[in-house]
Amino acid sequence: MTATLDEVYQRLYEAYGPQEWWPGQSSFEVVVGAMLVQNTAWRNVEKAIQNLRDADLLEPVALYEVPPDELQELIRPAGYFRVKVQRLRNVLHYIIERHKGSLDSMFAMEVESLRGELLAINGIGPETADSIILYGAEKPIFVVDAYTNRVFKRHGWIEYESDYHAVQDHFHAGLERDVALYNEYHALIVRVGHLHCRKKPKCDECPLFDLLPGGEIVESPI
DNA sequence: GACCAGGCACATC
């Protein structure tokens, strides 16, 4: 690690400023968004969520009562609409049966227990579970995504072999455990990823460029 | 028209 997590954060924050992700929305909307955004551009998810808002369906029981083939049409813009309807319904079933439809009750759970129960739902993997916990429950758990892996592994700051939890542990160990910081850091990583760290990297004018050891990215399988 | 996006489950070896 030639650059510290704090240094990288400072660079990104100075370059882009606060990202204000998922502000002023309900926690249920966070859950729906976390499900719909899987491997999908956020702008497409926004269309789907707007459809649900227009239909006054941003509430667990109401959404669960929508016939699946109608729900498909509403979330179609978010892509993968057949699998996502099923996954959404799996989560809704959990919220309604386990928590009587109350997200406050769900988010009152101890974090590790909640995480375990979320991961047991078909359609929720580690990133989705952690997104729900960080952005919905507002409890400090770091969200690792494709860009986190790309940015940090290509710069040689994290080993390529590291799996989800190894990467997550790296952030947990190196940062103050703070919801706002984790939120902002993840958002900034996605921002710099969009702009400079796609599959074809565009390192010129990247705010992280001169933090590269040797000035060259690590040869990249991702 | 190719490439890509804030994953995940499942099949196959």
Add this chain to the structure above:
DNA sequence: GATGTGCATGGT
């Protein structure tokens, strides 16, 4: 346990 594949829309 590792690796490959299907899932689908919409923007660049």
